[in-house]
Amino acid sequence: MTSANLLVRKLEAFQTLSQDDKRLIEAHTSRTRVVEAKQDIISEGDAPDNVHLILSGFACRYKIVESGTRQIVAYLVPGDFCDLHVFILKAMDHSIGTLSRCRVVDIPRQAILDMTDRPLLGRALWWATLVDEAVLREWIVNMGARPAEERVAHLLCELLLRLDIVGLVQGGSYELPITQSDLADTMGLSVVHVNRMLQNLREQGLITLKSKTLVVKDAGRLMQISGFDPNYLHLGGGRPDDQPKRAFS
Amino acid sequence: MTSANLLVRKLEAFQTLSQDDKRLIEAHTSRTRVVEAKQDIISEGDAPDNVHLILSGFACRYKIVESGTRQIVAYLVPGDFCDLHVFILKAMDHSIGTLSRCRVVDIPRQAILDMTDRPLLGRALWWATLVDEAVLREWIVNMGARPAEERVAHLLCELLLRLDIVGLVQGGSYELPITQSDLADTMGLSVVHVNRMLQNLREQGLITLKSKTLVVKDAGRLMQISGFDPNYLHLGGGRPDDQPKRAFS
DNA sequence: CGTTGGTTTGATTAATGTCAACGCACGTGG
DNA sequence: CCACGTGCGTTGACATTAATCAAACCAACG
Numbered sequence: 001m002t003s004a005n006l007l008v009r010k011l012e013a014f015q016t017l018s019q020d021d022k023r024l025i026e027a028h029t030s031r032t033r034v035v036e037a038k039q040d041i042i043s044e045g046d047a048p049d050n051v052h053l054i055l056s057g058f059a060c061r062y063k064i065v066e067s068g069t070r071q072i073v074a075y076l077v078p079g080d081f082c083d084l085h086v087f088i089l090k091a092m093d094h095s096i097g098t099l100s101r102c103r104v105v106d107i108p109r110q111a112i113l114d115m116t117d118r119p120l121l122g123r124a125l126w127w128a129t130l131v132d133e134a135v136l137r138e139w140i141v142n143m144g145a146r147p148a149e150e151r152v153a154h155l156l157c158e159l160l161l162r163l164d165i166v167g168l169v170q171g172g173s174y175e176l177p178i179t180q181s182d183l184a185d186t187m188g189l190s191v192v193h194v195n196r197m198l199q200n201l202r203e204q205g206l207i208t209l210k211s212k213t214l215v216v217k218d219a220g221r222l223m224q225i226s227g228f229d230p231n232y233l234h235l236g237g238g239r240p241d242d243q244p245k246r247a248f249s
Numbered sequence: 250m251t252s253a254n255l256l257v258r259k260l261e262a263f264q265t266l267s268q269d270d271k272r273l274i275e276a277h278t279s280r281t282r283v284v285e286a287k288q289d290i291i292s293e294g295d296a297p298d299n300v301h302l303i304l305s306g307f308a309c310r311y312k313i314v315e316s317g318t319r320q321i322v323a324y325l326v327p328g329d330f331c332d333l334h335v336f337i338l339k340a341m342d343h344s345i346g347t348l349s350r351c352r353v354v355d356i357p358r359q360a361i362l363d364m365t366d367r368p369l370l371g372r373a374l375w376w377a378t379l380v381d382e383a384v385l386r387e388w389i390v391n392m393g394a395r396p397a398e399e400r401v402a403h404l405l406c407e408l409l410l411r412l413d414i415v416g417l418v419q420g421g422s423y424e425l426p427i428t429q430s431d432l433a434d435t436m437g438l439s440v441v442h443v444n445r446m447l448q449n450l451r452e453q454g455l456i457t458l459k460s461k462t463l464v465v466k467d468a469g470r471l472m473q474i475s476g477f478d479p480n481y482l483h484l485g486g487g488r489p490d491d492q493p494k495r496a497f498s
Numbered sequence: 499c500g501t502t503g504g505t506t507t508g509a510t511t512a513a514t515g516t517c518a519a520c521g522c523a524c525g526t527g528g
Numbered sequence: 529c530c531a532c533g534t535g536c537g538t539t540g541a542c543a544t545t546a547a548t549c550a551a552a553c554c555a556a557c558g
Binding site for chain 3: 529530531532533534535536537538539540541542543544545546547548549550551552553554555556557558
């Protein structure tokens with residue numbers, strides 16, 4: 001599997017693309033570079049130039065607040081665009097940084113324009129940004145309405161599905177190359193509390209998390225206790241109710 | 250001022266539109282209807298048909314979580330679209346309901362397509378959705394990284410600016426036709442606590458809030474204590490650093 | 499006037515944060 | 529090959545924030 005297939009695979013969770021579409025994507029996703037962990041890909045205030053695509057590793061959108069706290073507002077996993085909106089806004093209102101070592105592609109904006117010009121591909125890219133938005137909403141729900149344990153569980157469920165559509169889940173298990181401190185900054189909890197919630201989930205036999213590998217031992221129950229409803233990810237052509245919920249491999 | 254001007258005015262906070270653009274908007278924003286408070290405009294799971302635009306009153310996006318809690322994930326104020334994304338996704342992943350009595354327009358999707366076809370107007374609409382997304386991110390920051398009092402203050406600042414660009418702020422004061430319980434569901438706090446935080450802000454001489462009218466008595470300090478940075482609203486052509494921050498009337 | 503929805507208050511409890519220390523694993527340099 | 533440093537995970541004791549419960553109050557409205 002080439003790296004390009006990763007984006008293709010994700011977009012095809014929405015709808016299948018033409019051969020030309022795929023070729024166009026692959027043509028622009030070959031020149032990759034590696035970014036070490038804890039580096040900014042773009043910083044708040046920057047005027048963005050190229051569009052960045054994550055091909056491996058975890059990155060995040062984040063802001064540093066007056067008090068010095070870092071709040072992570074989105075995870076960027078393989079197949080995710082960092083800044084598809086580059087064409088309209090003149091300055092980044094947040095930073096994008098790596099959580100682990102990442103492989104990244106820089107795509108010139110003209111290439112993106114070429115892609116959005118194609119009917120199928122254009123719709124698929126639009127779909128991707130709408131899903132990003134839906135994820136933001138769900139995170140607000142998560143932080144505002146769910147207690148710590150469910151909050152952690154919900155996030156793990158989301159990653160399970162998001163990583164699954166790009167083929168990064170095997171046997172209910174995936175690489176989670178981030179620290180508990182990252183998780184804490186994601187969910188507005190302290191590291192200590194995150195640690196304890198993870199232990200709770202382990203004790204309940206729901207997950208295993210050791211050396212950056214997460215094993216979801218009981219996905220059904222994990223989703224159930226966290227009130228996870230996959231609809232907001234709009235997989236399967238955006239008609240989540242017409243077809244069986246996607247199972248992961 | 251006609252109601253149409255409200256959307257025009259908002260979009261022109263990004264860039265000025267042509268006369269034709271404005272006429273096109275006005276042609277489609279005349280047939281308004283009134284929705285009483287606490288009514289759904291669209292419900293989660295619905296397949297959306299028309300695009301809805303709020304012309305007066307407050308509405309919100311929300312989800313009801315397993316436990317029965319309502320989490321509000323966005324405010325829709327005059328000039329805001331409810332569902333510009335209608336064309337791609339097949340089912341709503343959240344509901345939209347009124348918080349106060351609202352005047353609403355239903356715009357057929359073809360009209361939206363006509364608008365997005367025009368270069369300037371299309372970009373302006375895209376800008377509007379990007380700002381919505383930026384607001385979602387800022388809300389996550391707010392909930393995850395700020396204590397209750399700052400959280401409330403930050404929201405009031407955001408509304409001050411958002412309402413100002415559509416001309417609904419006079420003398421630092423605006424109508425806030427929602428309950429403290431709505432605020433609580435917005436910020437993941439209890440009603441009681443919201444009440445106390447509002448009292449704090451009042452005691453500090455920062456605001457006044459009586460019979461649904463909010464007076465911001467010291468905007469500078471309100472922004473300062475809440476760490477409010479207007480950049481994320483991308484007013485002024487998305488070049489917030491090149492020009493003076495917008496003052497409100 | 500009497501209801502009703504919304505706001506306010508006080509007392510108490512529960513959830514989560516903070517602080518501090520320790521342990522463990524990994525990598526590096528001696 | 530071992531000693532040490534460093535980052536991350538874990539633990540316990542304690543502090544603080546915010547939730548909950550219950551009641552009173554207030555104002556708009558029929």
